[in-house]
Amino acid sequence: MTIGIVGAGITGLALAHHLEKADMEYVVIEADSEPGGVIRSGRVDGCLLEWGPQRLRRTDPVDELITDLGMDDEVIEAGETKLFVYADGKLRRAPFSIEEFGQTDLLSWRGKLDVLKEPQTEPADSNETAAELFTRKFGDEAYRNLIGPLFGGIYGSEPERMPVKHALSGVMLMEQKYGDLLTPVLKRAMSGGTSAPAISFDEGVQRLPEALCDAHSKRVHLGTAVTEIRNSSGGYVLETESTLESDSRSESWTVEVDEVVLTTTAEVSADLLEPLTESANVLTRLNYNPLALVHLRADCDREGFGYQVRHDEGLDTLGVSWNASMFDRDGVYTVFLGGMKNPELVEENNETLGKIARSEFNDVMNADADVLSVSRLDRGFPAYDTSWDALEEFETPDDIHLATNYTARMGVPSRIREAKGLATVLAESIGVRK
Numbered sequence: 449m450t451i452g453i454v455g456a457g458i459t460g461l462a463l464a465h466h467l468e469k470a471d472m473e474y475v476v477i478e479a480d481s482e483p484g485g486v487i488r489s490g491r492v493d494g495c496l497l498e499w500g501p502q503r504l505r506r507t508d509p510v511d512e513l514i515t516d517l518g519m520d521d522e523v524i525e526a527g528e529t530k531l532f533v534y535a536d537g538k539l540r541r542a543p544f545s546i547e548e549f550g551q552t553d554l555l556s557w558r559g560k561l562d563v564l565k566e567p568q569t570e571p572a573d574s575n576e577t578a579a580e581l582f583t584r585k586f587g588d589e590a591y592r593n594l595i596g597p598l599f600g601g602i603y604g605s606e607p608e609r610m611p612v613k614h615a616l617s618g619v620m621l622m623e624q625k626y627g628d629l630l631t632p633v634l635k636r637a638m639s640g641g642t643s644a645p646a647i648s649f650d651e652g653v654q655r656l657p658e659a660l661c662d663a664h665s666k667r668v669h670l671g672t673a674v675t676e677i678r679n680s681s682g683g684y685v686l687e688t689e690s691t692l693e694s695d696s697r698s699e700s701w702t703v704e705v706d707e708v709v710l711t712t713t714a715e716v717s718a719d720l721l722e723p724l725t726e727s728a729n730v731l732t733r734l735n736y737n738p739l740a741l742v743h744l745r746a747d748c749d750r751e752g753f754g755y756q757v758r759h760d761e762g763l764d765t766l767g768v769s770w771n772a773s774m775f776d777r778d779g780v781y782t783v784f785l786g787g788m789k790n791p792e793l794v795e796e797n798n799e800t801l802g803k804i805a806r807s808e809f810n811d812v813m814n815a816d817a818d819v820l821s822v823s824r825l826d827r828g829f830p831a832y833d834t835s836w837d838a839l840e841e842f843e844t845p846d847d848i849h850l851a852t853n854y855t856a857r858m859g860v861p862s863r864i865r866e867a868k869g870l871a872t873v874l875a876e877s878i879g880v881r882k
């Protein structure tokens with residue numbers, strides 16, 4: 449049985465890796481000339497920049513890949529999680545331990561008491577918004593000063609527009625398991641345990657998909673777009689076309705597969721599935737948050753991962769990643785603009801975006817900065833807003849699977865975990881068919 453994987457981002461490549469480990473046949477087809485999808489790392493003026501994820505957590509599935517690929521020597525680890533929120537005109541440290549919770553100036557004593565009362569609140573309702581849930585459970589102040597900026601920052605989004613059922617399904621499961629949300633947080637804090645360490649690689653996060661691609665290069669076709677998926681006897685035919693201008697093989701070629709895994713954005717998946725299911729077009733309704741990334745170079749001595757900006761601070765900046773401090777990256781800071789809060793801003797020209805990023809960085813960090821790069825992502829983060837209701841109308845054709853950041857969580861560790869889980873399901877399904 450052969451699995452056709454569309455896309456060599458981290459999901460497609462991690463899936464390939466685990467299928468290989470399970471001795472399964474597969475082929476990966478990637479439109480771009482390089483692997484990684486939204487994970488992009490590279491140098492500008494000698495500085496290492498990230499145009500996608502700035503870091504990832506070394507969870508067990510990530511660790512397994514690093515070990516399998518022999519990449520331990522390339523891993524660089526950030527220190528303890530130290531994140532700030534810009535609130536009331538000042539950078540204030542977000543608490544990640546009981547001691548920090550006691551000390552934080554993001555919450556008054558009354559605000560801290562409200563947080564501790566969470567176990568007495570009603571359970572999450574899947575139809576309330578993330579903002580309503582956090583406010584109801586942890587109080588106004590904790591939502592406004594802490595959880596709103598940190599949670600919204602992860603997705604470049606506004607929790608007021610994200611229903612719990614789409615944005616916080618994991619949190620609901622956690623609540624069902626422990627009876628409330630505070631208990632697991634306290635348990636982790638008391639055991640001194642923090643999340644898995646934040647890591648990158650000497651040459652950036654893209655090294656991980658590159659190493660996966662190298663390890664499985666015989667079955668990964670870069671510079672090749674899947675243009676059509678057709679039914680064939682008992683399986684599917686993938687029509688492909690070279691996307692490389694210099695490629696003499698500009699004619700299309702086809703490959704027969706038994707099952708197909710799509711790791712592409714909702715719009716591409718809708719297009720490819722249109723001949724196979726009438727419901728394909730519902731995928732085009734899913735919203736993404738457009739983003740602009742401005743990379744700055746500055747001379748600062750702040751230690752930590754970076755900051756998120758409280759929504760009512762009057763800044764366009766959503767947050768800033770301190771690559772310089774996290775991974776010793778030559779004075780590099782990455783400013784995120786746009787998102788669900790201000791999508792139109794992403795359409796401004798590079799000069800305007802650079803100016804905004806520099807000037808707000810100067811206001812917050814009190815440091816001059818040079819602009820190294822300005823870039824945009826039309827389909828930056830999945831919005832997980834009410835447009836996700838459309839998925840209820842989607843019917844997946846037989847033997848086609850969606851493994852993507854719009855059907856499950858978007859973080860790199862979640863993408864790898866989902867890919868591994870799907871490889872297990874596919875391997876088991878062979879056993880059943882035999």
Ligand SMILES: Cc1cc2nc3c(=O)[nH]c(=O)nc-3n(C[C@H](O)[C@H](O)[C@H](O)COP(=O)(O)OP(=O)(O)OC[C@H]3O[C@@H](n4cnc5c(N)ncnc54)[C@H](O)[C@@H]3O)c2cc1C
Nearest residue numbers: 455457458459478479485486500501502673674858859860
């Ligand atoms: C700016 C940004 C910052 C982020 N920060 C973090 C972070 O700090 N930590 C974290 O854990 N996660 C972060 N994420 C999330 C994470 O990086 C992504 O969710 C994840 O990398 C998505 O991987 P994927 O393989 O599912 O999809 P993609 O990376 O989108 O891969 C899909 C692939 O399909 C290919 N493709 C498209 N059409 C076709 C076609 N017709 N034929 C063949 N191939 C096709 C594309 O070229 C692409 O390579 C961030 C994401 C972004 C955008």
